Structure formats: C-alpha cells, structure tokens
Amino acid sequence: MPQAAVDPVVIASMIVVRLQTIVSRELSPTTPAVVTVGSLHAGSGPNVIPDQAVLELNVRTYDEGTRAHVLRSIRRMAQAECDAAGAPRPPDIERLSSFPPTVNDEETTGRVAEAFSAYFGADARTVDVQTASEDMSEIPRAFGVPFTYWALGGIDPDRYADAARKGTVAQDVPVNHSATFAPVVQPTLDTGVSALTVAALAWLADATP
Secondary structure, three states, rough: OHHHHOOHHHHHHHHHHHHHHHHHOOOOOOOOOOEEEEEEEOOOOOOOOOOOEEEEEEEEEEHHHHHHHHHHHHHHHHHHHHHHHHOOOOOOOOOOOOOOOOOOHHHHHHHHHHHHHHHHHHOOOOOOOOOOOOOHHHOOOOOOOOOOOOOOOOOOOHHHHHHHHHHHHHHOOOOOOOOOOOOOOOOOHHHHHHHHHHHHHHHOOOOOO
C-alpha cells in the first residue's frame, strides 16, 4: 500500500525541481551553465508504485571549476531528497560520458577565420559562445594538436529572414535535435564542402612540396 512504500516517483520529481536552483541560486548570473533533465522513467502502470526511477541529466559548463561545482550539487541534492523521503538506499549516480569544454585555439581560429572572410565575405561571421554538448575536442586532444570548431547554417534563408522580421526566430526556426529540424540540402551541402576546403587550404597552401 502507498503508506508502506517509499515512492521513487515523488523523490525523482523533487530532485528535478531542486536541480533547477543550481544555476539560478548557486552560480553567478555571469557564469553560464546548463543542467537539464532530459529523461525520467519510472513505473509501468497507474496502480503500482515502482521500485525505482531513472533520471538522465545533461550538464554543460564553460570551465572545469563550474562543472565540478554543479556535479557536487547534483549529488548533494539527490542524496538530500532520498534522505528526506526515508529511502532505504542512497541514490545510484553514474556518469555515462564526460567531455572537456570545446575551446578553439586562438591562432588556428584566426587563420581559418581570415580564410573564411576572404572566401565567404559577409556570410562568414563570429558566433557567440554556445552551451551545446560536443565531444569533437576529444580527437585533437588525443593527438595533442590545436583545433578550431565552426558552425554551419542550414536553415532556408527566406524562412529565417521571415522569422527575424517577426521576432520569432526562437519559435519558428527549429534547431538541432528538434523533431522539426530539416536543413535545406542546398546551399548547405556545397557551403559545407567549401568551408572544409577553404580551411584546409589555409594551411596546405603554405606547405613546402
């Protein structure tokens, strides 16, 4: 019966709510971070209290210090909610994957950016820092080489311009992982190939045969 059980659904729900305060109450407004509960699974029917609930989180930060703070807070809050509910066991917390921040090398980025500006003109621009999840930096780090990471636009230009005029870009322009994300094939494909070629030539053009 419900009164004889420790309900993991309630515990999980409280954890989800509590986690929202890490960014809003523990970090400075000038310290970017993302803590997202992207998945919550528990139970198989409306009349049975399950024996477990599984939360899957995504954490994004710009530096290792902030990341360490966020991870400590997640553990503390999960444990506190389990204690508050009288759970017989501590929460089982497992890190499924972890990647370092993707920080472009300044010299490499400058060289590629100059080549892009020369080839693409005003269509090559600097974007703001992003809080996306990205593991690309693992490859150059493994080889000990500098790297630069750039973004490629793929939305229909007319659709974007219309949304920009109406001030509804966030609502009307779907982004990666959205169910409605559908980049146009052209000129996206040709632009991507050109960008890779221009970036490579920025380095290969000076190579001695």
